Amino acid sequence: MGGIVFLLIASGLMMVYPRAIGDIIDQVLKSGDRSRIDRIALIMAAVSVAQGVAMAVRYYLFTTAGERVVTRLRQQLFSSLMAQEVGFFDERRTGELTNRLASDTAVLQNAVSVNISMGLRNAAQALGGIALLLYTSPVLTGLMLAIVPAVAVGAVTYGRRVRGLSKKTQDALAAANTVAEESLSGIRTVRSFAAERHEVERYRSATERAYDITRHRVMQSSIFMTVASSASMSAVAVVLWYGGRLVLDGRMTAGDLASFLMYSMMVAFALGALTDLWADFMRAAGAAERVFELIDRKPAIPSEGGERLASVQGRVEFQQVRFAYPTRPDVPVLQGIDLKLDAGEVVAIVGPSGAGKSTIAGLLARMYDPQGGSVVLDGRPLGALDPEWLRQQIGTVAQEPMLFATSISDNIRYGRMDATDAEVEAAARAANAHEFISRFPEGYHTLVGERGVQLSGGQKQRIAIARAVLKNPRLLVLDEATSALDAESEHLVQEALDRLMKGRSTIIIAHRLSTVIGADRVLVLEGGKVVQSGNHAALMGQDGLYRRLVERQFVAA
Numbered sequence: 001m002g003g004i005v006f007l008l009i010a011s012g013l014m015m016v017y018p019r020a021i022g023d024i025i026d027q028v029l030k031s032g033d034r035s036r037i038d039r040i041a042l043i044m045a046a047v048s049v050a051q052g053v054a055m056a057v058r059y060y061l062f063t064t065a066g067e068r069v070v071t072r073l074r075q076q077l078f079s080s081l082m083a084q085e086v087g088f089f090d091e092r093r094t095g096e097l098t099n100r101l102a103s104d105t106a107v108l109q110n111a112v113s114v115n116i117s118m119g120l121r122n123a124a125q126a127l128g129g130i131a132l133l134l135y136t137s138p139v140l141t142g143l144m145l146a147i148v149p150a151v152a153v154g155a156v157t158y159g160r161r162v163r164g165l166s167k168k169t170q171d172a173l174a175a176a177n178t179v180a181e182e183s184l185s186g187i188r189t190v191r192s193f194a195a196e197r198h199e200v201e202r203y204r205s206a207t208e209r210a211y212d213i214t215r216h217r218v219m220q221s222s223i224f225m226t227v228a229s230s231a232s233m234s235a236v237a238v239v240l241w242y243g244g245r246l247v248l249d250g251r252m253t254a255g256d257l258a259s260f261l262m263y264s265m266m267v268a269f270a271l272g273a274l275t276d277l278w279a280d281f282m283r284a285a286g287a288a289e290r291v292f293e294l295i296d297r298k299p300a301i302p303s304e305g306g307e308r309l310a311s312v313q314g315r316v317e318f319q320q321v322r323f324a325y326p327t328r329p330d331v332p333v334l335q336g337i338d339l340k341l342d343a344g345e346v347v348a349i350v351g352p353s354g355a356g357k358s359t360i361a362g363l364l365a366r367m368y369d370p371q372g373g374s375v376v377l378d379g380r381p382l383g384a385l386d387p388e389w390l391r392q393q394i395g396t397v398a399q400e401p402m403l404f405a406t407s408i409s410d411n412i413r414y415g416r417m418d419a420t421d422a423e424v425e426a427a428a429r430a431a432n433a434h435e436f437i438s439r440f441p442e443g444y445h446t447l448v449g450e451r452g453v454q455l456s457g458g459q460k461q462r463i464a465i466a467r468a469v470l471k472n473p474r475l476l477v478l479d480e481a482t483s484a485l486d487a488e489s490e491h492l493v494q495e496a497l498d499r500l501m502k503g504r505s506t507i508i509i510a511h512r513l514s515t516v517i518g519a520d521r522v523l524v525l526e527g528g529k530v531v532q533s534g535n536h537a538a539l540m541g542q543d544g545l546y547r548r549l550v551e552r553q554f555v556a557a
Helices: 002-014 016-031 034-083 086-091 094-136 138-145 148-185 187-192 196-248 254-295 357-364 387-392 408-413 421-430 434-439 457-471 487-501 536-540 545-556
Strands: 316-323 334-341 346-350 372-377 394-398 475-479 505-509 521-526 529-534
Touching (some): 034 254, 138 196, 148 196, 148 254, 187 196, 196 254, 346 357, 387 394, 421 434
Parallel strands (some): 346 505, 475 505
């Protein structure tokens, strides 16, 4: 509201200048009264200072309000993205989503901060100028405003085109940003295959597509602005022609004509600026569609809400579970899986690649919901439980753990954000990580780099285990936790895992079958079904898939 008040003050003061100049021409120059010229000049100087102050306050208030709106919009967008189900991210690439956070909101930022202020200022200037034009000469005003309907119709048509082209431009920029994000995050793979030129060409092609769309949009803008500007200035020329005739006929004073022409120029410039801003607003509308599409999207699996059990024993049951990934709904991954995990039991799941082993872990953490059957924890279907609470009960150690580009301490503390330094160190000791952490010059404050690139595989794995120790979950999922390690690292990691597994219900997913020998039960998956079940000794006594998998590994070794 304050911004609008100062905008009206600044725009109103702007209207003083043409009238003052008209007075000078009509009265002062005729009478030769120097004192009146001095008074008018002083008044205009005072008006200039007041107008400058009002403009500065208006700009500050509108711009800060716009920046606050965009900041909240970015926060809402990121919050909405964090609430989406995992299947949503399977269908969209990271570069596209980060582009909406950065590029789309940047377009909106300019629209809701500076452009709104300028738009209102020019609109007020145009309306005030038209009112004074009508007061000065209704006939000349009618001549000048004859072009407005045609320009308005053109503006609406043009705006629709620009809005569509703007959305296409943002989509093309998102595709280019995705290429850049993939290439930079996978730079080691790119470098190892000497594929730099290929990636540069991919990015060039993506940006050229965006450029072609932008060039088409700019061409549309140029045509419209040319037509609108030419029409406005032509109207001024007609006013000058007809107004000059009125002065010669004595039906209008020279001062009134000068004032009228200045008001006409002010209105013309204001309308010209509004056409430029209209293009920006249409671009912003295209970006807004993309942003609000994500903000308004309801996740298929909510991130919170539901029942929280008073205590967790750790009994898990998969009952005739059928599942296919949302991106490949016609390719079944699990076909009627039955699985039971008692409290404190260790169950290993083995089988060839693509059998559905890791999918079981994803369903347990409710990253996805099955298309058929149900997953039950302590007698309660997962769909009835609070997903946030559920995931707090599950600790996962994956083959390639995700570390953030922060310190070792912060990465371990991700298991429990309110943990003390002493608790972080205790978790690191339990994970056999304290020794190597202590050898770093900065100890627990050592930065690990993007995705933990500055650490070895065994070190990253032990930090992930420390994170799980700190979390202290009732259910533990070990997804190929040692398959990518050398013998020494595997020994240290396995020792830490053995400590972590004590007293917890544990699912071990493994290709390396030596890690599942001590499991209470082994389930063998093939083609999305359980084809064998039993302990290691019993399965080795059967002529089945498990025995063949073990024999192949020993032969390969």
